Amino acid sequence: MSPTSPMSPTSAVQMLAVGADEGEVRLDRWFKRHFPDLSHGRLEKMLRKGQVRVDGAKVKASHRLQPGQEVRVPPLDAPAPKKKRPRGEVSEQDAKELRQRILHQDASVLVLDKPAGLAVQGGSGTKRHIDGMLDALQFDAKERPRLVHRLDRDTSGVLVLARHARAATALTGAFRDRDTEKLYWAIVAGVPSEPRGQINLPLAKTPGPDGERVRVDRKLGKQAITDFVIIEKIGDQAAWLALWPRTGRTHQLRAHCAAIGTPILGDGKYGGIDANLPGMDLGKGLHLHARSIELPHPDGGTLSVEAPIPAHFRTTLRTLGFNPEAAAERMAELAAEEEW
Secondary structure (H helix, E strand, O other): OOOOOOOOOOOOOEEEEOOOOOOOOEHHHHHHHHOOOOOHHHHHHHHHOOOOEEOOEEOOOOOEOOOOOEEEEOOOOOOOOOOOOOOOOOOHHHHHHHHHOEEEEOOOEEEEEEOOOOEOOOEOOEOOEHHHHHHHHOOOOOOOOEEOOOOOOOOEEEEEEEOOHHHHHHHHHHHHOOOOEEEEEEEEEOOOOOOEEEEEOOEEEEOOOOOOEEEEOOOOOEOOEEEEEEEEEEOOOEEEEEEEEOOOOOOHHHHHHHHOOOOEOOOHHHHHHHHOOOOOOOOOOOOEEEEEEEEEOOOOOEEEEEOOOOHHHHHHHHHOOOOOOHHHHHHHHHHHOOOO
16 A cells, blocks of 8 residues: 555554655655654654564664555554644745745746745744745645755755655755755855865764754764855955855854854854954844755756845945955856866
8 A cells, every 4th residue: 555645543553655756755754744643753752662664674763765665654543633723824924925035936846045044944942934834835736845955044045845746856865965066155254274175074963952063073973075265355354155065964064164263154153252253243144145056857957046145145245345246257267167
């Protein structure tokens, strides 16, 4: 049996086959798709006890499924009714603002210009997030859009969504296999020692009272690589950087910039007081922007999308005396250099 729509709780064990369009889908997301009322905490408990298995083996929530595999689903009692707003109930204002931020739309892909300060997914104390508003972007499609990657709450710019399961599988695979070209812009306090270079510092996650953060750890860290180029600079005071993450570690760009002594402006989490310019009132926003992305389109060909410079970023550029038009010229110079 292959589930094609959300399943109802049952008092019997079910053996369900993974559908042909569900390859590489994480197990926890598969459950969210087919058993939306099952909490993540309860799923984790069943996994620890071995009540949920894939082809007879114990697995983790992050296990990626393959078409034809068999998922053992234990008896699921109907959940107690919860008093909460239906997922599809999005305010008219939120829906309008989200639709105005569409950068690209076709039958398989949506690309948004995510504003700084809006979370991509919910979490502790986070009630308003893009994942909770995706019904406003379904339009005439049969399925609700799906997230295929994330941006930090305070990072602005390009966010890619899949409009159906097949596109989600293809796009998730592209991100996982690093078959994407992502360009970020950042304004940093201080100036890198070289006009261009590569930051190759392994990063490890560290839990803490203020949330998870990453740190450079040459023994336990995972490989993390970032290429960078200085677009413009002001003496040794500040620089406008182009950043290309070659790996996809949590908070990679923020941790890497701080590690080389040039924290991103407004990033108190990784830069502390050094993430500010003394004597300048530049606001408190994080100056990290997902400027553009290029990746294989699920229907063939290549998709390239660019997000406009956000207001707070543009204001800081001009306050510091940077020329917002200089980036295009600098990027053209880079494209002409064969060694890059």
